[in-house]
Amino acid sequence: MSGLTLTEKIMAKQSGRDSVRPGELVWADVNSIMTMDYLGKSTFNIFDSLGAKELFDRDKVICVSDHLVPPPTEAFANLLNEWRAIVKAHNITYFYDFGKQGIAHQIMVEDGHVLPGTVSIGTDSHANSYGAVGAVGNAVSVTDAAVAMATGKCWFRVPETVKFHVTGKWQPWVMGKDLSLHIMNMMHWNGDLIYKALEYDGPAMTDLSMGGRISLCNMTVDLGAKNGIVAPDEKTQAYLNGVAKGEWEMVFSDSNAEYEAEYEIDITNVGPVVAKPDNLDDVVNVEKVVGTKLNQIFIGTCTNGRVEDFGIAAAILEGKQVHPDINMLMVPASQTQYLEAMEKGYVSTLVKAGVAIGTSGCAPCFGTHRGVAGDGDVVLSAGNRNMKGRMGSKSAEIYLTSPAVCAASALTGTIADPRDLPMPKNFGVTYGE
Amino acid sequence: MANNLKGTVWKAEGYVFAYDIIKQEFWTSALDKEENSKWVMGGVHPDFDQENGFKSNGYSFIVAGHNFAGGGKSIEHVITGLMGAGIKAVIAESFSRLQFRNAINYGLPFITCKGIEAIASTGDELEVDPISGQIKNLSTGKEIQAAPVAPFVAEVAEAGGLISYIQNIIKEGKVDELR
Numbered sequence: 001m002s003g004l005t006l007t008e009k010i011m012a013k014q015s016g017r018d019s020v021r022p023g024e025l026v027w028a029d030v031n032s033i034m035t036m037d038y039l040g041k042s043t044f045n046i047f048d049s050l051g052a053k054e055l056f057d058r059d060k061v062i063c064v065s066d067h068l069v070p071p072p073t074e075a076f077a078n079l080l081n082e083w084r085a086i087v088k089a090h091n092i093t094y095f096y097d098f099g100k101q102g103i104a105h106q107i108m109v110e111d112g113h114v115l116p117g118t119v120s121i122g123t124d125s126h127a128n129s130y131g132a133v134g135a136v137g138n139a140v141s142v143t144d145a146a147v148a149m150a151t152g153k154c155w156f157r158v159p160e161t162v163k164f165h166v167t168g169k170w171q172p173w174v175m176g177k178d179l180s181l182h183i184m185n186m187m188h189w190n191g192d193l194i195y196k197a198l199e200y201d202g203p204a205m206t207d208l209s210m211g212g213r214i215s216l217c218n219m220t221v222d223l224g225a226k227n228g229i230v231a232p233d234e235k236t237q238a239y240l241n242g243v244a245k246g247e248w249e250m251v252f253s254d255s256n257a258e259y260e261a262e263y264e265i266d267i268t269n270v271g272p273v274v275a276k277p278d279n280l281d282d283v284v285n286v287e288k289v290v291g292t293k294l295n296q297i298f299i300g301t302c303t304n305g306r307v308e309d310f311g312i313a314a315a316i317l318e319g320k321q322v323h324p325d326i327n328m329l330m331v332p333a334s335q336t337q338y339l340e341a342m343e344k345g346y347v348s349t350l351v352k353a354g355v356a357i358g359t360s361g362c363a364p365c366f367g368t369h370r371g372v373a374g375d376g377d378v379v380l381s382a383g384n385r386n387m388k389g390r391m392g393s394k395s396a397e398i399y400l401t402s403p404a405v406c407a408a409s410a411l412t413g414t415i416a417d418p419r420d421l422p423m424p425k426n427f428g429v430t431y432g433e
Numbered sequence: 434m435a436n437n438l439k440g441t442v443w444k445a446e447g448y449v450f451a452y453d454i455i456k457q458e459f460w461t462s463a464l465d466k467e468e469n470s471k472w473v474m475g476g477v478h479p480d481f482d483q484e485n486g487f488k489s490n491g492y493s494f495i496v497a498g499h500n501f502a503g504g505g506k507s508i509e510h511v512i513t514g515l516m517g518a519g520i521k522a523v524i525a526e527s528f529s530r531l532q533f534r535n536a537i538n539y540g541l542p543f544i545t546c547k548g549i550e551a552i553a554s555t556g557d558e559l560e561v562d563p564i565s566g567q568i569k570n571l572s573t574g575k576e577i578q579a580a581p582v583a584p585f586v587a588e589v590a591e592a593g594g595l596i597s598y599i600q601n602i603i604k605e606g607k608v609d610e611l612r
Contacts, residue, residue: 015612025585027611039508042464046596051603125505125531141507141535147599151608155585189448191499191527221505226530279448367457387450387504389457389476 003254005161006229007197010136010251014119022160022260027153031135031246032060032113034122036104037083038067039142043123044086046146055090056152059245062113063087064096064104067362072369102334102360105129105302109214110336112243116232117251121145121154126302126384128225131217132210133240134232134251136197139221159197159226160260166204168268173418175312176212177304177382177402179265180219181273185283186263187223194224196260199253204267205230210239211308218303219384222280272405272418277397278388286405292415296379297328298391299403300358301365304382305333307340309403313355314346315424316407322354323413329371331358355410367391373398380415382406434540434582434590438521438561439571440493442553445477449497451506451532453477455514469510470517488518494561496553501525501543502532512539522561524549524568524579540590544568546579 004012004019012020014028035043040063047055055061065084071077087095096107105126107113114120116134121127123145130137140154148154164183187193198220200213208216213230220228231252240248272286299305299313313330322328330350332338338360341347347357364371365383372392373379379391379398386398399415408418453476455469474487481487495501495515501523502511512535515523522542526549536543542563549568553559558571566581592598602608 017612025583049596049600051600123507125507139505139507139531141509141531141538143509143538143595144534147595150603151599151611153608153611157583189500189503194500194527195530195533221531224500224503224527224529385505387452389452 031118052150131229132213300331466517469514473514503529
């Protein structure tokens, strides 16, 4: 009998089975459930309608204000107040409200609410990020989240697993985001990865930072996959040390696990890449779009708003100036990331270079917060989506790429290849270890 | 879950994003079928971009290619809007995971069918049985076999959706039996 993939093993463990097979429907125990300001009120309203006496565990329902803070409109301010009232009424232990806020997915991982070998869900699509610490992280609707808040369980169809074995050596300036977009280009949206579990392993995954692993797992939802997962290792242990909310164990896939497909990627051959406007799977090597004129650059989001992203931008922009035709905005993914970037000196370097820093949160990524795109704007973004209208105007064009390409492009006002820059003297101190 | 569904088709061209099925300005907190149906599909085609623009055509089915309702939005307005507009089933080469899940939770058949695009055009009459997966194009006489729905999916649909399904489970004290 063949063994289990990492996702299958976790699904089996969490549903009280010895084994599961792809296609099987199971009710699995969830370790934690995240809901946030934008959809949280609906989630609690549905929970209240289910007839449950109380939450399955008040320590395991994590509430975060991220999409609406600070409220840019009266409507958002009112929604935020309703959200706060409903969170308080349910006596939630962990409520990350304005001042302690951040993008929910970042907070779930950095504050140890996601434990390796378990299942966590959230009412926002990028909950796939949780796979970075070796958990099954899954985006669900408000109905699913409400059901889980009442029962501690969520139904799943066990997915087929596709493995990406990543070998070789990361080249300078190449980040987890580039691997994400590279796979987008390899696989497209033609159905091959829809509903699949993506398991990433190999020496290049061991070398990848925790931030890079979050970027990679984060965008598996945009590939159409059910989840993305990286097995826990020493980096995971160090990352969770002191923050993990509960006991956890190392869970790995079996050596004889059965995969639906296996792909080999030699990261040595992967350079910086860019997704062209409108379709995420329209990805090219940066060389193909070098020289494209821009007027906005944005680094932030749950995909690329972490300390290492601030670090690489600071390394490129140190002692230089953002091109006068460019509005450049950077937004930390959480207050914790903001503070660390500040303590490391990145924030002052960036501000001196002419970068504006926004308040930690989702910011303009979803097109309703400060920094949205106007008619005809050409945006280079380190975010996760580029469909028409995502960041505001339907006539704005959004190119997606890594923070390294964003920062290099800020110098010229056009899309630029960071590999053409001289290697900064502080390169590798905080990035590319 | 109803079998032997009949009606006319609207066929999509290219990817249909969740964002275009319900445009962002209509992402209210109301999951109201009637309200959501007025604006459904507004971003998919200029003809639909007005109140009841899609609904007034009276289509029963949508036929689409890969990644129907993709783009990574978990909002349930997509499903309630389609149901409110009279859509009885969506038949596509593949579906976005999030909306496939939502469709199951609401009891709207999302039927995965390789080759459906080649045998259906806008305006065709279809006969669809979600339980068996049999699809017949009454206008052309062509038939095709789709993936049948799983028993759990039919059970949730029978209960009237996941909310009532779970209300019953809680009322009967059977939460521990959910496996």
